[in-house]
Amino acid sequence: MTINPQVSIVMGSDSDLPVMEDAAKTLKEFGVAYEMIITSAHRAPEMTTDFAKKAAPRGIKVVIAGAGYSAHLAGVIAAQTVIPVIGVPLAVSPLQGVDALLAMGQMPSGIPVATVTIGKAGAKNAALLAVEILALSDGSLQKKLVEYRRKLAAEVKGKNRKLK
Amino acid sequence: MTINPQVSIVMGSDSDLPVMEDAAKTLKEFGVAYEMIITSAHRAPEMTTDFAKKAAPRGIKVVIAGAGYSAHLAGVIAAQTVIPVIGVPLAVSPLQGVDALLAMGQMPSGIPVATVTIGKAGAKNAALLAVEILALSDGSLQKKLVEYRRKLAAEVKGKNRKLK
Amino acid sequence: MTINPQVSIVMGSDSDLPVMEDAAKTLKEFGVAYEMIITSAHRAPEMTTDFAKKAAPRGIKVVIAGAGYSAHLAGVIAAQTVIPVIGVPLAVSPLQGVDALLAMGQMPSGIPVATVTIGKAGAKNAALLAVEILALSDGSLQKKLVEYRRKLAAEVKGKNRKLK
Amino acid sequence: MTINPQVSIVMGSDSDLPVMEDAAKTLKEFGVAYEMIITSAHRAPEMTTDFAKKAAPRGIKVVIAGAGYSAHLAGVIAAQTVIPVIGVPLAVSPLQGVDALLAMGQMPSGIPVATVTIGKAGAKNAALLAVEILALSDGSLQKKLVEYRRKLAAEVKGKNRKLK
Amino acid sequence: MTINPQVSIVMGSDSDLPVMEDAAKTLKEFGVAYEMIITSAHRAPEMTTDFAKKAAPRGIKVVIAGAGYSAHLAGVIAAQTVIPVIGVPLAVSPLQGVDALLAMGQMPSGIPVATVTIGKAGAKNAALLAVEILALSDGSLQKKLVEYRRKLAAEVKGKNRKLK
């Protein structure tokens, strides 16, 4: 948690924290200031509206919203702000995240949500997408992304060598 | 459309009207006063919040909400009122309503939506469910429901006789 | 279990009890009198018919029916009463409740079932929906619902504060 | 339609007739006496119970039940008779019969339904399955089945020759 | 395992035994002579063809075939005999039996397979369906089935009483 966050990681419940922390860890790696918020489109609609409306004025550039079941959190926030909202579908119901994927990913025309992978891979990718967005106007972030990609490739090569 | 509606039929777009009119027709048959509203959880969130908050004070007893894609309309309204909300998933995307069914029907714990069948059958059933709810405190409606059921059975028998 | 139940919680087997108890607990919290019944549309069809026909005369206002697999319990009861029937699809087969969801939620036109979320979240939401229905003619219940929602929102806020 | 039917073809609505007639045609080809019945587990539950209970005493040996949506017809009949019930899932909802397939085919333990293919192929196969069952105690039917299979194979060979 | 089996329980692998034994147990309860066979449509096609062709001549009346993945066993046997073949889809792949259900249950027109529920519930129901078929020409079996149904209902009532 830092001062003047650029990214807000929002989730519907503290039980989503172990998954959504992967988004936080990744942002930390890139030195991007973030905050973590628990709010619920269903159980705390006013708080969610309040969050959505104040996000941009508070200087938030990107929202990452993780939710499961009929996941409305990302869509409800997206409907009330014009900054990019990234949705992470969570596999917390017996349907293993298919419900959340379709409840987030099939937004009707007019209000976009940038949906990523279900679960932990999605939490990480949401953070990387946020960094890519921020890097458009931040050359040092762009360099870090290039370096991150270089490391990813190097890791793969390392594993390949080790296998042999 | 009548004075002092008890049921509010809400839909996200005028393109949903041909399906949702089946709800209206059924309510009319039962003599239940209703209104039809177009509002969108995504494109008109304030109007939707306003609708949800004023529904009960205005005397609305039951909300029927039809929506397609990542259908949030029923859930967003349900989160902001304590009167029963019935959701009708609409088959308007290439996924034929599976998206709307899961986006409406898999509500997380705390805020219920009474989900019915996808499409026209659902619009009619939503109205019948609303009538069943209203009939709990309206003996004449209860009689009409019993009569309706009697007719349904008679119709089946009639078709059966005709087949023979 | 209390005298003069208003809500009947019905399930197909005692193995469904751990899930359906969440409906009971929630009704208890709201002070709504309920009963719990085991009956099976398939293994005990006469008992089910008997239950369905006597429910309204006995003063039952809402039925909550939980079932898994090709879940017929809610639909079979709904076909034989005109009080609202809420269906809770249970994730007890290898298909994780998709079968029960479609077997309950896609009722043909004429006989509505108010389907809620698969599993425990659904059991709780079924109870809340029942309370919402009963609250239409019970001002004190309506107040309790409003208070419940207030608590839900406060809980979210509390968790959010704790996170920070 | 003939006297002393051995097979009863049941369907929920006259709109299912164009599909279920394929079952009738096939039974006719085999000279098996059948009847066609319209009854609905949901809209005419008493008629359905009455049908199910009297089927065996009336001399019916096999029931073929076609239904769509949350198709309960086969299961409800199967629960009230001990003669074999064959279910034909119909593709009449936007979900193209997946709902009917799971609502029929995932019967809980204790009450079997013999589910066949969705739609027209299923109606025909249901009739063939009924003939196979009846043929167990009818040598002439068994011969007809062997002959039918011989013709199927010959047809394939004929088409293959024509292709060349 | 008994002399002169009437039902043949076939499975693709000995790993399917723990599920398919439920079919055997149920047949035993009804005093129906059965055999258990391991053969594979894929790994032992000649043995399977041989089994299918000799089943009827050996006096087998009904085949129960359990298989997982792209389950062909039931269909391949059904294609080579005119006695009824019941298919039990097994949930042994990561797709939890959806693959087996569709590979068995969607037989093309001409060759029927009587598909039952995925997994253990299906194994039991397959046996009950076999008994229902055999009971058509065996009055004592029919009585046992009626008695079995009576017990099922009594069990439900017993559980219901215990709950109270």
Place this chain on the structure above:
Amino acid sequence: MTINPQVSIVMGSDSDLPVMEDAAKTLKEFGVAYEMIITSAHRAPEMTTDFAKKAAPRGIKVVIAGAGYSAHLAGVIAAQTVIPVIGVPLAVSPLQGVDALLAMGQMPSGIPVATVTIGKAGAKNAALLAVEILALSDGSLQKKLVEYRRKLAAEVKGKNRKLK
């Protein structure tokens, strides 16, 4: 098509044009310079790699990639650039876009794709998401977005009035 495009709309085939044009129309409305490119991850891999690597150096800020079937286009581009890539799954195979949705939307950890709705709604939302991203460093675009949202809401209100 304009000089110095900020957004590149890429698609696998000219047959995708009627859908992807909705992205172009929306960008035009917002005055955002864009280009349209046909390239295929499968049929023209070198061209795609070349496109991906040169996109950022050419000044492209956001890529919108539409593809159907096992849609790899968005992922393959995303793997070779660090600017945000938005994926539009197209409903061009018999699976109605479920294949493209999962082939785009379930990216493994490390390389994000911002997936939007299947089909035309997705093409439009992809453009809006691109505008939201660009607006982070372009105040006039942000104003246009706020104005666009205002119009969306007004349109809903207009339709609602007309309905009454």
Place this chain on the structure above:
Amino acid sequence: MTINPQVSIVMGSDSDLPVMEDAAKTLKEFGVAYEMIITSAHRAPEMTTDFAKKAAPRGIKVVIAGAGYSAHLAGVIAAQTVIPVIGVPLAVSPLQGVDALLAMGQMPSGIPVATVTIGKAGAKNAALLAVEILALSDGSLQKKLVEYRRKLAAEVKGKNRKLK
């Protein structure tokens, strides 16, 4: 149709011809001798076994099998030959080929089927895969494949230029 075919295109019915002809056309383009066969795993099992057993001795190198519904054709052939079998799932049932995809593509361990895309795209790809296999020991075919790929890429470039 030519002398000494290397590839055998097999299908279950003449109604599959319009799709499977795409495989034939592609083989023709590459100058690969092929034959077209109608046989059915279900309706003509002996013919299918006969085909499978004689394919390799007759000089067939690769089998392409197209089938719909519970598509067993590819698997049944694969079980009776050790030459590669390519399966093309056909979208001919109401389930749009999902049934055929899983009935072909989820072969149990021991007998492989090389499954390709559902429908026409799959028929073409099956032929290309067959050519790739044959090209392993035919340098001129390999050159044609490289040329084909060059043309595919050129076509994409041509369409891209035309778009501009």
Place this chain on the structure above:
Amino acid sequence: MTINPQVSIVMGSDSDLPVMEDAAKTLKEFGVAYEMIITSAHRAPEMTTDFAKKAAPRGIKVVIAGAGYSAHLAGVIAAQTVIPVIGVPLAVSPLQGVDALLAMGQMPSGIPVATVTIGKAGAKNAALLAVEILALSDGSLQKKLVEYRRKLAAEVKGKNRKLK
């Protein structure tokens, strides 16, 4: 791992090794020289392109590529080589391999991937398919395949005897 490998087993991560080793074991049994490679279409695109382009020149005859999530590995390699590529969808995401199956198996027209079963059964079948392909020009391999099939059948018979 041997000199002059004919088959290359490629996977996206070392975590895929426990599944993909089944391919290696099977190739070993057949005495087919193979190599194992870790490379990622997403995290190491250049390495993957390099691998794909050099595979054929290095003497690789068949590529087996295992990947999960939006599995692009097989398709990306297939797009850059004209030797056969076999795809093994891995069940590593919450969707249990459905995502990988559709991301691999629904390749658009022009670039084939030979997709096999999800998971371990697929890894083994991929190896067997590779052997079948290689056996087309290697009589000793063909004999081993025939012998392998004989053993498979013998194993089934052995298990059947043991059961009795």
